[in-house]
Amino acid sequence: MEEKRKVKRDEVNPMGYYESEHTKNVRDWKEVFDFLIKDPTFLPASPELEDDEMRTLSNQWPENPPQFREVCQEYARELEKLGYKLLELIALSLGLPSNRFNGYFEDQLSRMRLNHYPPCPCPELALGVGRHKDAGALTIVTQDDVGGLQVKRKSDGVWVPVKPTSNALVINVGDIIQVWSNDAYESVEHRVVVNSERERFSIPIFFFPSHYVMVKPLEELVNEGNPPKYKPYNFGKFIAARNRSNFKKLEVQNIQISDFKII
Ligand SMILES: O=C(O)CCC(=O)C(=O)O
Numbered sequence: 001m002e003e004k005r006k007v008k009r010d011e012v013n014p015m016g017y018y019e020s021e022h023t024k025n026v027r028d029w030k031e032v033f034d035f036l037i038k039d040p041t042f043l044p045a046s047p048e049l050e051d052d053e054m055r056t057l058s059n060q061w062p063e064n065p066p067q068f069r070e071v072c073q074e075y076a077r078e079l080e081k082l083g084y085k086l087l088e089l090i091a092l093s094l095g096l097p098s099n100r101f102n103g104y105f106e107d108q109l110s111r112m113r114l115n116h117y118p119p120c121p122c123p124e125l126a127l128g129v130g131r132h133k134d135a136g137a138l139t140i141v142t143q144d145d146v147g148g149l150q151v152k153r154k155s156d157g158v159w160v161p162v163k164p165t166s167n168a169l170v171i172n173v174g175d176i177i178q179v180w181s182n183d184a185y186e187s188v189e190h191r192v193v194v195n196s197e198r199e200r201f202s203i204p205i206f207f208f209p210s211h212y213v214m215v216k217p218l219e220e221l222v223n224e225g226n227p228p229k230y231k232p233y234n235f236g237k238f239i240a241a242r243n244r245s246n247f248k249k250l251e252v253q254n255i256q257i258s259d260f261k262i263i
């Protein structure tokens, strides 16, 4: 606990350890450790568009266990390679050059998260992570054999368990691929349920572009017959708005890509 406290994240540095994240303003039943793939990196200090102050984001590593940092970084490097590979395949599937997305990640805000969901005495009253869609381009999740991740089936709204399969990874399309592809791809709504018996561990890596990227439907994919379905939004400002809402319960729901939808 002492080690965790030393690397606790706060409103200035959102990297490190945290035990009370909120999803849509409700506290999640979990503890997390977040670190950046590119360290340090930069993010707008506030979500206000007229405020151009920047903030440096940097990792906080515990001293113990001593090999923790190296193991995390090595794992992240391998998953990063896989993420780029998948982004290349998604680009090809949309009829784009394989490297079409690469430029967006030069100063990437991608991060890896170590999730620990402790057993919960009243699992029917809590969620490990409340229902949400991932805000980044792509997420790759490693999960143990406990289970708890569920995706919402669009046809009937039923929550379907994502069964743990050993040596398999879960790939989630995030909101940005949805916007870039002008809805050809759709991000999936998911959540994590907890149980009273066993703790669960999972390790997602979230592929986030650079803070200055304006996220919008790709020009090659829109035309008169298929006009853009979203207004451009600045990714850094979007994340700054999300970070703010993770630290306090706000009156309003946090920012969503639907806020940029052209109807
Ligand atoms: O724990 C999991 O399997 C997924 C967690 C998740 O959806 C998230 O952190 O965004």
Ligand SMILES: [Fe+2]
Pocket: 132, 133, 134, 139, 190
């Ligand atoms: Fe997620």
